[in-house]
Amino acid sequence: MASEDILTLKTSPSPRVLPRIPSIVLWIGAVALAWLVLAHFYRDTMSTLWAWAPLLAGGLRMNVLISVLAIAIGTVLGAIVGALELSRGRWIGAPAKAYVQVFRNAPILVLIFFATYVFPFEIRFGSTYLPFPDWIKATIGLALPASAHIAEIFRGAILSITSAQWEASASLGLSRSQTLRWVILPQCVKRVLPPWMNLYAMITMSTTLASLVGVTELLESAKNATNTVNRTDFTIIIYLAVLTLFFLYCYPITRFTARLERKYAFH
Numbered sequence: 001m002a003s004e005d006i007l008t009l010k011t012s013p014s015p016r017v018l019p020r021i022p023s024i025v026l027w028i029g030a031v032a033l034a035w036l037v038l039a040h041f042y043r044d045t046m047s048t049l050w051a052w053a054p055l056l057a058g059g060l061r062m063n064v065l066i067s068v069l070a071i072a073i074g075t076v077l078g079a080i081v082g083a084l085e086l087s088r089g090r091w092i093g094a095p096a097k098a099y100v101q102v103f104r105n106a107p108i109l110v111l112i113f114f115a116t117y118v119f120p121f122e123i124r125f126g127s128t129y130l131p132f133p134d135w136i137k138a139t140i141g142l143a144l145p146a147s148a149h150i151a152e153i154f155r156g157a158i159l160s161i162t163s164a165q166w167e168a169s170a171s172l173g174l175s176r177s178q179t180l181r182w183v184i185l186p187q188c189v190k191r192v193l194p195p196w197m198n199l200y201a202m203i204t205m206s207t208t209l210a211s212l213v214g215v216t217e218l219l220e221s222a223k224n225a226t227n228t229v230n231r232t233d234f235t236i237i238i239y240l241a242v243l244t245l246f247f248l249y250c251y252p253i254t255r256f257t258a259r260l261e262r263k264y265a266f267h
Helices: 003-011 023-041 043-051 053-085 090-105 108-118 134-160 163-171 176-213 218-229 232-263
Strands: 122-125 128-131
Touching: 023 043, 023 232, 043 053, 043 232, 053 090, 053 134, 053 176, 053 218, 053 232, 090 134, 108 134, 108 176, 134 176, 163 176, 176 218, 176 232, 218 232
Parallel strands: none
Antiparallel strands: 122 128
């Protein structure tokens, strides 16, 4: 082959590779396109939906508030219960394991009703009566199963750390609690984060059950709107809107969780 041909091969431009579009962009684009089509064919219905948009936004804020508080309470309680499960004392580990088994396998709806009717409607401090809202009771009802799942996630993350870490810490004179706090827990963060985020997405979707105990969240707001408008086309559109809002909130969380799982799979 001539030197000119070799030079031509070396300097010829490589074929252009199209950038890879993230799946989350494709899904959100598809959802946006579907709503544009609906807006074109159902203009009157969409204008009515837009009038009810502030009510739906308020309901969604309640769902987010309940889910954030439930996962926060569940994380703190679950970390404590998960640590107690690993206790060498029988009278400490056995109740913790029983707690996990009960609340992990109990139906979430039953726990929400349990929290609703067990706690009082108001709390008395002397001559002052403070209301105990239903949304707080629903939050507690969701925090109980969340804490049980987080306890198992936390326990599994601790057990995944090699025993050499405990032995090395003991050789340095660290107690078991110091080893857990300063050596083991920092290494558990990568292992706990992906399933914790996946659990949060599940808890968020379960917040719709709070409507059954009188909490005005997104699903209950949509129900109130359909009872007022009382049109079949509006009922279909507004429940599609509810589905879309939950999808737009939960799908990015699940995608980010999948990225974390791939990133920390072998670390």
